[in-house]
Amino acid sequence: MESERSVVIAPEALDDLIGALRRRGFRVLGPTVRDGAIVYDELDSASELPIGVTDRQEPGSYRLEERDDEARFGYAVGPHSWKRFLFPPRITLWRAKAENGGRKIEEEPPNETQLAFIGVRSCELSAIAIQDRVFIGGKFVDRDYAARRDGAFLLAVNCGEPGANCFCASMDAGPRVRDPYDLALTEMLDGEHRFLVEVGSERGADVLAELPSVPASQSDVASALAVTNDAAARMTKAMPQVDLHALLAGSLEHPRWDDVASRCLSCTNCTLVCPTCFCSSVEDTSDLAGVETARERVWDSCFSLDYSYIHGGSIRASSRSRYRQWLTHKLGTWVDQFGTAGCVGCGRCITWCPVGIDITEEVAALSKQEEKSHAATA
Amino acid sequence: MATATPSELHPVGAFVPLPFRVAERRQDTGDTWTLTLEPEESGFAVEPGQFAMVHVFGVGEVPISVSGPPERPGDPIVLTVRAVGAVSGAICASELGALLGLRGPCGNSWPIAEATAGDVVVVAGGIGLAPLRPVVLHTLAQRDSYGAVSVLYGARTPADLLYTDQLEEWRSTIAVDVTVDAAEPPWKGKVGVVPKLVATAEFRPEAVTAFVCGPEVMMHFTVQALRERGVPDERIMLSLERDMRCGIGLCGHCQLGPTLVCRDGPVYSQADVGALLGVREL
Numbered sequence: 178m179e180s181e182r183s184v185v186i187a188p189e190a191l192d193d194l195i196g197a198l199r200r201r202g203f204r205v206l207g208p209t210v211r212d213g214a215i216v217y218d219e220l221d222s223a224s225e226l227p228i229g230v231t232d233r234q235e236p237g238s239y240r241l242e243e244r245d246d247e248a249r250f251g252y253a254v255g256p257h258s259w260k261r262f263l264f265p266p267r268i269t270l271w272r273a274k275a276e277n278g279g280r281k282i283e284e285e286p287p288n289e290t291q292l293a294f295i296g297v298r299s300c301e302l303s304a305i306a307i308q309d310r311v312f313i314g315g316k317f318v319d320r321d322y323a324a325r326r327d328g329a330f331l332l333a334v335n336c337g338e339p340g341a342n343c344f345c346a347s348m349d350a351g352p353r354v355r356d357p358y359d360l361a362l363t364e365m366l367d368g369e370h371r372f373l374v375e376v377g378s379e380r381g382a383d384v385l386a387e388l389p390s391v392p393a394s395q396s397d398v399a400s401a402l403a404v405t406n407d408a409a410a411r412m413t414k415a416m417p418q419v420d421l422h423a424l425l426a427g428s429l430e431h432p433r434w435d436d437v438a439s440r441c442l443s444c445t446n447c448t449l450v451c452p453t454c455f456c457s458s459v460e461d462t463s464d465l466a467g468v469e470t471a472r473e474r475v476w477d478s479c480f481s482l483d484y485s486y487i488h489g490g491s492i493r494a495s496s497r498s499r500y501r502q503w504l505t506h507k508l509g510t511w512v513d514q515f516g517t518a519g520c521v522g523c524g525r526c527i528t529w530c531p532v533g534i535d536i537t538e539e540v541a542a543l544s545k546q547e548e549k550s551h552a553a554t555a
Numbered sequence: 556m557a558t559a560t561p562s563e564l565h566p567v568g569a570f571v572p573l574p575f576r577v578a579e580r581r582q583d584t585g586d587t588w589t590l591t592l593e594p595e596e597s598g599f600a601v602e603p604g605q606f607a608m609v610h611v612f613g614v615g616e617v618p619i620s621v622s623g624p625p626e627r628p629g630d631p632i633v634l635t636v637r638a639v640g641a642v643s644g645a646i647c648a649s650e651l652g653a654l655l656g657l658r659g660p661c662g663n664s665w666p667i668a669e670a671t672a673g674d675v676v677v678v679a680g681g682i683g684l685a686p687l688r689p690v691v692l693h694t695l696a697q698r699d700s701y702g703a704v705s706v707l708y709g710a711r712t713p714a715d716l717l718y719t720d721q722l723e724e725w726r727s728t729i730a731v732d733v734t735v736d737a738a739e740p741p742w743k744g745k746v747g748v749v750p751k752l753v754a755t756a757e758f759r760p761e762a763v764t765a766f767v768c769g770p771e772v773m774m775h776f777t778v779q780a781l782r783e784r785g786v787p788d789e790r791i792m793l794s795l796e797r798d799m800r801c802g803i804g805l806c807g808h809c810q811l812g813p814t815l816v817c818r819d820g821p822v823y824s825q826a827d828v829g830a831l832l833g834v835r836e837l
Contacts, residue, residue, distance in 0.1 A: 270570040273612055273656075279595065280612060280654050284571045316818075317803035320568035429834050456807035459800050463613030470613035472570070477806070484808060487798050488639040498836030506810065513813030 182376045184390035185397050188249060191223035191372075194332070197387045198293045203330055206262060207295030208255070213241055215255040217262070220295060227252060234340040234524065236533030250296055250364050253340030254523050258452035259294050259301055260308060263325045270321075270459070272471045287324030296334045297358070299351030300343075300521040304452035305331075306356050310515045311455050321474075330380070333358035337366075337404040339412045342524030344537055347415035350521040353405040360385060363401035373401035416522065416537050419544045425509030429501065433542045438497035440532050445478035447526035447534075448503065453519045456484070479503050504539060569803050572610045572656025573597060577649050578631060583717045587682065588647040589622065589635045592655060598628050599657075602664035603689030604794060604822045608802040609634065610656035611645040618661065618799040618817065619646070620686035632657070635685035635717065661802040662821050665690050665792060670764035674702040676756055678777045680709050680749050680769020684717050686794050686821075690766050695728055703763075705730035705756045709749025709773070713742045730757055749773060753780035760785035768794040771832065778825050788826035795821050795828070812837055 186194075198205050199221075207220045210227045220226070232252040233240045244251050269285045297305075305326075312322035336345075336352035345351030354361050359381035363373040373393055376382045393401075448454040458477035463470040477484060479502050485492035493499045511519035520536070527535045575598065579591035601607070601624035610616040617640070623633025638647040649655060667690055675694055679687045687706075694704045706725060710716045713735050725731050732752045734745035745752070750773065765786055767777050774793050781791050797809035797816040804818030812831045814820065831837055 270568070275612075280574055280656075282571060282574065282656065284568055287568075312805065315804060317569050317805060319805055320570075429837065455805070457800065458806065458808075459616065461613055461615050467613050472610075472616075474570070477800075477808070479807065479810075485798050487796055488637075488643075492797065493836050495836060502810070502837075505812070510810070510813040514810075514815055 182382075183393035183398060184374050184385065185393050186372050186374055186388055186390045188223075188247065188370055188372070190388045190390065191226070191249060193388045194384065195220055195223050195295065197384045198330060201384070202291060203293035204290045205293045205295060206259075208250075208252075210241065214239060215241070215252055217255075217257040217259065217294075223249070226250075226296075231338060232340060234342050234528045236342065236527050236535050237530055238533070239528050246366055247370060248338075248364060248366055250334045250362070251338050251366075253336070253338060253343055254298055254301065254525060256450050256525065256529055258450070258523075258525070259297065259305060260452050260454075262292055262294070263305065263329070264308060264312070264319075264322055264455065266476045268321055268474050270472045270474050272469065275468045285321075287321055289324070291328045291330070292325060293330035293332065295332045297331050297354075298334060298336055298523075299354040299356070300345040300348075300523040301452055302331065302333060302354055302356035302358060303345075303348075303350040303521040304523070307453045307515070307517055307519060307521070308455060310517055314515070330384075331358045331377075333361040333377075335361060335363040335401070335405045336408050337364055339408050340524055340528070342414060342527040342535075343412050343522065344414040344416050344524060345522035346409045346412050347418065348518075348520055348522035352408040352412070363404050365397070365400050365404060367400055371397070373397055414524065414527075414535075414537050416520070417541050417544050419540075421508040421518065421540065422512050424540070424544055425505045428543045429505070431543055433539065434497045434501045436542070437500050437534060437539055438495065440534055441480075441496050441500050442531060443480045443482075443496045443499060444531060445480045446529045446531065448478040448480060449476060450525040450529045451507075452521065452523060452525070453507075454478070458484075479506070504536065507536075508540065569658070570801070572608070572616075572658045573599070575632065575655050575657050577651055577653045577655065580649070580651055583635065584715050586639070586647075587635060587637045587717060589633060590646070590649065591623070591631050591633050592657065593631045594629060595654070598625060598630065598632065599660055600628050600630070601625055601632065601660040603667055603693055604665035604686055605660040605662050606686070606802075606821065607632065607634070607657045607659035608661060608799070609636075609642075609646055610658070611642055611649070612654070612656065614645045615642040616656070616658075616800075617642040617646075618802055619643075620794070620821075621660075622685040622688045623692075624689050635682065635688070637682045658802060662817055663819070665766055665794075665822055666764070667693050671697075671700045672702070674758040674763040675704045676753075676758045676763055676765045676781075677704075677706045677708075678749060678753065678765060678767045678769070678781075679707070680773035680777075681711065681715065682717070683767075683769035683773075683794070684708055686768050687766055688718065691725060691729070695725065698728060702759070703730070703757045705732065705758065707732050707749055707752040707756055709734045709736070709752070709769075711736045713738050713744070732756065748776065750776035750780045753777060753784060758784075763790065765791045767792065771795075775832070778829065788829060789824050791825035793823055793825060793828065795823060
C-alpha cells in the first residue's frame with residue numbers, strides 16, 4: 178500500500194469523482210439497483226449507487242436487503258460483470274452491400290468512447306486481466322475488445338462485504354486489489370464514513386487532485402487494511418488447494434460428472450454471468466433481397482448442444498460432457514491455451530445456477546474421490 | 556493518455572472477409588464440388604494443410620480446407636466442398652462469377668518439409684482427400700526429395716471417389732491404392748475400408764511420415780494399422796475437424812482439451828492428440 182500517496186475522501190466526493198471522469202469524456206459505468214439486483218449501468222451521479230443496499234447470496238439465490246448504514250459498496254458482485262462492456266453480448270462485426278456486381282464490405286467502426294468503470298472488485302480486475310490474455314494477448318487481436326479496453330479507467334474498490342459464494346482469497350484474486358488500476362477505494366464504516374484512496378496511475382492522480390481530500394493518517398491506512406483482512410477472514414467458501422490443472426486432466430472419466438450432469442440443466446447461466454467466459458458465435462442477417470447483409474457476434478456457451486456441432490452431430494451430446502468441458506476448461510486447459518486459469522473466485526456461477534451447483538463442491542468431490550482411488554491402488 | 560484513437564490503433568479487424576469470385580466450378584461427386592476462386596483485390600498465400608473461413612453473404616461462414624493452395628497472395632485458391640449443411644450447400648451452389656468472402660490462411664500446415672528424404676504415405680477417407688491433395692501435389696512437384704510415396708484412398712462407393720482423373724495421373728509417378736466400402740459391378744477395384752490398405756503399402760516404417768485425414772473412426776483404425784507396421788506416433792500426422800466460428804482462436808468452439816484446433820491445429824501428430832481423441836465426447 179502506497180500510504181504516502183494515499184488520501185481520504187468523504188462519501189460525497191464520489192459525486193465529484195464521477196463528474197471529473199464525465200468532464201474528461203468518459204462514459205461512466207458503475208453499480209446501480211435495477212430489477213431487484215445490483216447491475217452495472219451508466220451513472221450520471223453518485224446518488225445512483227446502491228446506497229445502503231446489500232445482497233444476500235446463496236447457491237441458486239440472490240436477494241437485496243437494506244443495510245443499517247449508508248455504505249456505497251456494501252455488497253459483493255451481482256449478475257453483471259464488466260465483460261458486458263468490454264465484450265458486449267452482441268456486436269455487429271461488419272455489413273456488406275451488393276453494388277455494381279460486387280459487394281462492398283464495411284467493418285463496423287470500433288467503440289471510440291472511453292469507458293470508466295466504477296467499483297471494480299479485485300476478482301474483476303483479475304477477470305479483465307484474463308480476458309486481456311484471450312482477446313489481445315495472442316497472435317490475433319480482437320479489434321472490438323481492444324478498442325473498448327484501450328484507455329478504460331479502472332476505479333477499483335477493495336471488498337469489505339464478501340458474499341456467501343465468494344472464494345477469491347483461495348484463487349489468489351482478492352479481496353484486496355493488486356492488478357493495475359487507476360484509483361482504488363477502500364470504504365471504511367468504522368467511525369466516520371470515509372474512503373481511503375490509493376493512486377495507481379498518473380491520470381488517476383489527476384482525477385483525484387480535483388476532489389476534496391485529506392492525507393491519510395496511519396490509523397486510516399490500518400483501518401483500510403483491516404477491511405480486506407476482515408473480508409478475507411469472513412469468506413466461508415474456498416477452492417480446494419490442490420493442483421487444479423493436474424486434478425482436472427486426470428479426472429476426465431470421473432463418476433462425479435454423471436452426478437453433476439443429473440443436476441445440471443445446461444441452461445448456460447454460469448457461462449453468461451462468468452466474468453471470464455469468452456465463447457462467442459456468429460449470426461448472419463440479410464434483407465429480403467439479399468442486397469444488404471450483416472454479420473453479428475453474440476455470446477455463446479459450451480453448455481449448448483449447437484456449440485460443438487459438426488456434420489454428423491454434436492461432439493458433446495451429453496450434459497455430462499458439456500459440464501466436464503466447462504469445468505475442465507475453466508480450471509485446467511485454460512492454462513494450456515492462455516497461460517492462466519479462467520476462474521477468479523467471484524462465485525457468480527454458484528449464485529446464478531438455478532439448481533445451486535457449487536464449483537468448489539464439485540472440485541472437492543473430484544479431489545476427494547481421487548484421493549480414495551489413489552489410496553485403493555497404493 | 557494515448558493520443559491515437561482506437562480505430563487508428565486497430566485499423567482492420569480479423570473478422571472481415573476478402574471478396575473472391577468463383578472462376579471455375581466442377582462437380583466431383585453427387586454432393587461435392589471443387590471451386591476455383593480468384594481474389595477480387597488481394598488474396599493470401601496458403602500452406603498445404605491450412606484452411607480458409609469461407610463466407611456466403613447472408614447465409615454464414617464455415618471452415619474449408621484448401622485443396623489447391625495459392626503460393627502467392629494473388630493466386631487463385633481451390634476448395635473442394637461437400638454440401639452437407641446450409642453454408643456448405645450454398646458454397647457448392649455458387650455459380651460462376653458469384654462472390655464469396657474468404658478469411659485466412661487459418662491454422663497450421665502439414666510438416667512436408669520435415670518429411671523430406673523419407674517415405675510418404677497419404678491416407679485419406681472421403682472428403683479427407685481434399686486437405687491432403689496439396690501434400691500429393693507437393694511430392695509430385697518435388698519427387699526427387701522423397702523416397703517411396705503412396706496414396707491410400709477410400710470412399711463409400713465408387714461414385715463418391717474424388718479426383719478420379721487425377722488419381723490416374725498420379726499413378727504414373729507414385730503408388731495409388733483405392734478402395735470403396737461397398738460397390739456393385741462393374742467396379743473391379745478393392746472393396747473394404749481404407750485402413751486395410753496400410754498393411755501392404757510400400758514404405759519404410761522407420762523412415763515414413765504418414766499424413767492422415769478422414770472421419771475420426773477411420774483415422775483411429777488407420778493409426779492402429781500404422782502402429783502395427785511400426786510407424787512411431789510422432790510421425791503419424793492427423794488433420795482434425797471441429798466446429799469453428801472464428802478461425803483465429805477467439806470463439807472457443809474448436810476446443811479439444813488443451814488445444815484450440817483452429818489456432819494450434821488442424822494438423823497434429825498422433826503423439827500430441829491420440830490420448831485426447833480416445834476420450835469420448837471431449
